[in-house]
Amino acid sequence: MQWACISFPQLALDDVLRRRSDAPAPLVLFEGAGSRARVYAANTAARHHGLSAGQSLTAARALYPRVNAVEYDAAAVERCHDFLAAWAYRYSSQVCRTFPQALLLEVRASFRLFGGWAALHAELRRDLVALGFEHRIAAAPNPHAALVLARARDGCAIEDEAHLLDALGMLPVQRSGLGAVCAESLQRMGLRRLHQLFVLPRAELGKRIGAQALLHLDHLRGAASTALDCYQPPDVFDQRIELPFNTVSHESLLFPLRRLLGDFSAFLAGRDSGAQRFTLAFEHERGVPTEISVGLLAPERDPELLFAIARARLDRTRLREPVCGLRLVSDELPPFTPARRDLFDTRPQRAVTWDALRERLRARLGEHAVHGLALHPEHRPERAWRVENPSRGTRHFRGVDESLPPRPTWLLARPIPLRERVARVLAGPERIESGWWDGADMRRDYYVVETASHQRAWAFRPAGEGGPFMLQGWFA
Amino acid sequence: MSAILQPLIETGRLWRGQGTVPRRDALPTGFDALDRVLPGGGWPRAALSEILFPADGVGELRLLLPVLAMLGREGRPVVLIAPPYLPFPAAWIAASVDLRCLQIVQASEADALWAVEQCLRSAACAAVLCWPRQADTATLRRLQLAAETGQTTGFMLRPSQAATQASMAAVRIGIETGPSRLRVLKCRGGNPPVQTVPFTAIAA
Structure with a gap:
């Protein structure tokens, strides 16, 4: 087994930043209310102004008055973690999201499909950059080692046990995943790196650092194994973006809409399914949300196509009131069958398939605007034809009398x-x-x-x- | 110099005012007399052709059915955008058009032009037919560019009064009645013939 670990050092912050079109502006997450509010995390621009985690929000506002402050939402971070697991499911059938701010993937079984670690690694990073998540990736023969290495040495990949011991041995004790108290006391004993621990007699070391820490060291070296809970992707996609402002302008809804559909597409790719029907709900401060139901003739998952269709539908919709949130729900996720193209296809660039074009036309002109025609065996001219819909197979009478x-x-x-x-x-x-x-x-x-x-x-x-x-x- | 010019002359982008160079990628119209006068021997591919007719029912579809039947066999759809009437399946099948590749798009006047451009640009269609009633020169130019970008053959059917308007279409053919004749008003890559072409022979 070969485990890859993707660690997300600022998951909560990324979760907020990726939904905002003004991402580079200084922003802090805070938790707690009133005068006890503390900065939970600060983005790069905010750190540049001297803001950092642990400060009180009042102090942060004193340092930089125009900072955007967003309340830390643990439930949103959980949902975000779930979404990432659904995305990662595309690359491995064994995905574990037990550890906070990290995902573990069994990747050896996927090497043949993706062309080895180097290719898979590059693909993971490309996806995460597109999705907008800070990440660190490492691979090791056991999950615990992968987790520790991802947090300490980004990009490191270890194939076998012998190299694993060397790599682990070089790690400072503070970054080895042992508890803070335990790491501190080891530091005071003069044990700075893990290889110093590995050579110590096991029983005596156990007395000093306790059974829990000893087990952790065994886990790291692969001497003890644990069962991990494997993630199963849900059958429903339901994601929501709260807008930082209220708006009636369609233009300002496009950024969150694109993000939402991008996530939807990543989710669909993970399940290897496509979307046949989905609902976009534009939430208002009061009253029922404005809902747009988008139906497709064939399952699709191309983010650009989904965006173009949703945008065309949005353009035809009048929003009664300012929108404060956006939600996408889809529970109809049939398997996806990719369109086949010829190897020597000579069609020009930016060409789309007829299916995609038909969806685009239907999105703007109406559900029934595009149809075929079939002969119907009947003498009365008004009845000698039938409208034919591609979703429904019709018998073709080819014989003309x-x-x-x-x-x-x-x-x-x-x-x-x-x-x-x-x-x-x-x-x-x-x-x-x-x-x-x-x-x-x-x-x-x-x-x-x-x-x-x-x-x-x-x-x-x-x-x-x-x-x-x-x-x-x-x-x- | 001629090595540089030769491809341009062959594809009909450059015309030196003498004779006509056969273009290799034209679509036979199905009417021999017409094929003989059109440079390249037929409808130009990846371009817009315009048919100007005085009234309904003078043969405007009869002129196109042979080429539509041929294009339909390519497997990609032939799209009619906002047709004025309903195609009668029995007659289209009798003209050996495969109905399975015929697609009809219902649209209002304004949306129809948008749909035409989408279809021409997408390269997903074998041919696009449209009936623009009010199209200014800029719109026609847009459609011609879309046809070139998407490498799609487009046919525009317009009333005869539009003949005076400048058009970017590669070929313009007017239908004259009593007796039924075709007048080539414009053809890219050659002089339009002075004589009209009799339009009586039924396509094989």
Whole structure:
């Protein structure tokens, strides 16, 4: 087994920062209320102004009055941790999120798929940068060692037990994951690095540092193993972004919307599923949220496509009141089947598939705006066709009755009086008489006529009567 | 010099005013007489063609059905954007158009132009047909550029009155009636013929 550990040194801060379009501005997280509020974490810009964790919020505001202060929300951090686990599930079937601010992944089984550690490592980092999380990654043969190494030595990858002992041995005692008290007392004994501990007689060391710390050292070296709880991704995606301001402008909603759909796409990739239907809820201070339900014909998970569709739907929606939060819910997550493309596809760049184009058209023009057409075996022209939807398979009747006279290429779904003057009758009458059994009885004599301006029309009169023509189609 | 110019001449981007150089990538119209007068021997690919007709039912679709039938066999959809009437399946099948690749987009006048541009630009369609009623020169230029970017063949069907308006389309053909004739008003890469082409022969 080979375990990769991704450690998130500022998970709570990243969780807040990645939702804000003004991320580089100084920002602190605080916990506690009133005068006891303390800075929990500060971003780079805030640290630059001398703000740091542990200060009282009053002191922080005195140092830099315009700092954005956001309350630390432990539940939000948990949700964020869950989301990261769902993302990581794409890379390994064994993901463990037991340890705070860290994820453990069994990666050996994934090497063949992703092309070895170097490629997988690069891919993990690229994803995390795109998602907007500070991260440290290390790999080791056992999960505890990976965890400690990720926190102490970013980027380190150890393949076998022998190198593991060397690498662990070089670690300072303070950074070895032993308790603060224990590390302090070891420091005072003159034991600064782990290799000094490893050579000491086990029983005597145990007396000094206690059974718990001894077990931790065994875990690190892989001498003792623990069972880890494996993560299972949920069947529902439900994520929410609270906006730092209230807005009615669509433009300012685009950043959080893009972020939300990016997360959704990462989640879908983790489950190897696509979204068939999802709901975007724009929450207002009062009253029910404005909901947009987006339905797709085929499961999709491309973030750009999802964003383009959601944006088109948003543009057509009028927001009654200022929006204070954004929520995305989807519980319909069918398996994703990627579109196939030819190896030697010569289509131009930025080309999209017909499926993607159809979704884009439907998003702006309406659910039923794009459709196919099918022949229906029926003599009455108004009923001789069917609208065909791609989601629903329709039988195609390909056979046209060739004994019938030619039919016009354009059909008027509802006949109208023929306004043009008829110059001559080219063919007809052809009697079409049908439908006495379903209440839409029809008895008509059809003619092909040419109008004074040389148009060829398909027109009819009631059977056996003269009088004006009704226009049914054009021989265009 | 000619080594640099040759590809431009061959693709019809440069025309030196003498004769016509056959373009290799044209789509046969299905009407021999028309193929003979069009440079390249047919409808230009990856460009916009314009058909100007005086009234409904004078053969504006008959002119296009052979090329649509051929393009439909490529497997990509032929898209009709906001058609004025409903295509009658029996007649289209009789003209050997595969209905499975025919897609209809219902849109209002303003949305239709947007949809045309999307379809032309996307490279997902074999052909795009549209019926713009009010399109200014800038819009036509936009559509022609979209057709070039997306390498898609577009057909624009417009009333005859639009013939006086400048157009960026690569080919403009007017339908004349009584007797039925085709007049090539413009064709990129060659002089438009002075004579009209009889439009009576039914496509094979």
